[in-house]
Amino acid sequence: MPPSPAALARILPFAAFMALLGLRGMLPELPGLDARWIYSLNLLIVGGLLAWYWREYGELYRKNLPTAREAGFSAAIGLVVFALWIELDAPWMQLTSPTASFFPVDASGALIWPLVLVRWLGAALLVPVMEELFWRSWLMRWLESPQFEAVAPQRVGLKAIALSTFVFMLAHTLWLAAIIAGLAYALLYIRTGKLWCAVLAHAVTNGALGIWVVQTRQWQFW
Template sequence: MSPIFVRSLPFGLYIALLALEGLLPDWVLGFDVRWLYPVKAGLVALALAVLWRHYTELKSRLPLKHVLLSLAVGIVVLVLWVNLDAGWMLMGEMGKGYNPTDADGQIDWLLVAFRIAGAALVVPLMEELFWRSFLQRWVQQPDFMTLNPAQIGLKALFIASALFAVEHLQWLAGLIAGLAYGWLYIRTRNLWAPIIAHAVTNGMLGAYVVATGHWRFW
């Protein structure tokens, strides 16, 4: 299979399902559309599993020092993310977000578990394969599979990060996150580094959102 196809399919599937989810009202024929998130994450996880053998860059191990660096970057991005929400830092208005509470304000912990699992385990794999492994290298060199990540230049880093930012309502936070994850990929030459950092950011963001009730960040 084409290296571009196998790195783009899970991401494209996720975006298509996200668009479909956005077109549906809060309730459709009595179905709580919040349960579309685990369906969406599950389908993307299935696509990743089917295509896993093609992701050769995920067969390498990450040294402990790079694991620690990735953890630190993930935490820094999280701190910035929850503070970069001023009006000019957004593309539109922050809505109510993904709110897992019922009419009485009680949290549905199964919804929370699916949300955090999808955001911390599925999304980082899907997005880093697309944005860093494919796009960031492809901008630098169309024959991207032969490119050592250390050879990625500033132009490719900024272009991929800017496009990554457009994907997010919080464009400034998204830009900084894209630059941080992209830099990690270049610095470590290992895709697991940005995946781990991304997973830490998303996982801890989920914990923060649940603890504070700031559902808008979801």
Template sequence: MGFERAAWPRIVPFALYMGFIALADLLGWAAAAPRWLYGVKVGVVLLALLYWWRRYDELRVPLPGARALLEALAVGLVVLVLWVNLDAGWMVIGQSAGFDPTADGAIQWPLVLMRIAGAALVVPVMEELFWRSFVMRWLAAPKFLEVHPARVGLRGFVITALLFGVEHNLWFAGVVAGVAYGWLYMRSGNLWSPVVAHAVTNGALGVWITCTGNWSYW
């Protein structure tokens, strides 16, 4: 199956994000990347999203109703709880260098706010456009924009959840999150539902990390 033109605005922001991660690994920055690199990464992704915003018809729609938003909020919090507990040895791929925003024992709050804002406001939009709106529907049909989320089918749902999982160091928690966000998308038919849930997970995770000092989860 090839990619139609509409795929690229959903692929490129994700590719840019992953490219920064690959560059850091290539330069040996996995454990000691410059602290400003994350801000540059999400900034570049944000610019790409804004450039193509008019092409994202799935986001240029009203937010789901109050009940659906509460459901997304609940799913996001459940995923958070599972994320910080599904960390047995076999559930983890490699080691995460994390993101430590401290210096001389003190938290550098601009770095914390940058990280939480990027993770809660930019990353969910970028990833949900790629994984749920594009990949999950493209696996059902090359003309993915014509595929209603409810008609994705088991194949697209499972493969996308698995791929979303292995994108993360905590791969099993990632699969669980992929199942939850995919289910929300298929249930609501509105991409804002998994975006909101994803944002809640990432934002609340950032608060939890900051309060507990578990920087490796970043």
């Protein structure tokens, strides 16, 4: 059975993001070609796809915004995940050796602020929406039932939570941190029934991580 329009609306932005990530890694180093700027295409292409399909994301309509209490709780969870993420980086907690693939600095070591801004905006604003639509709104519920739109978050079972979190883990270098993050965002979604809560927590995690990375220059976390 081909994917439904609702499924495609959640899959295609994620696929575009992963394709651009692969393209940036494959481009050779050539004079005048700075592959780091490929990341800016995410804001245009992935952001454009999210805007194009926005009507398919009923969970993100204004009526489904979190309450002040839910927003505060989600932000707190996001900060906890951030604090754990930067600590859970021992060698045995990594699927592969960490590699810093994004250095927003020039030859003298000075920050290239337009690159920093592009990377931070992508990580803090774009990625949380795109990933939560893919991992939690689609994949987790699809694992519960192929008619995923009919699955209320509160009805998602342990098997779907575990499998979607496992695949989420495989997409990250820090496997233990990714498991904790994936479970935290999934449980927020299930508990509140609002995808915005997972998006907000994810955005706080990534936003705080980006600020910390720039301040400490621990580029391997980016």
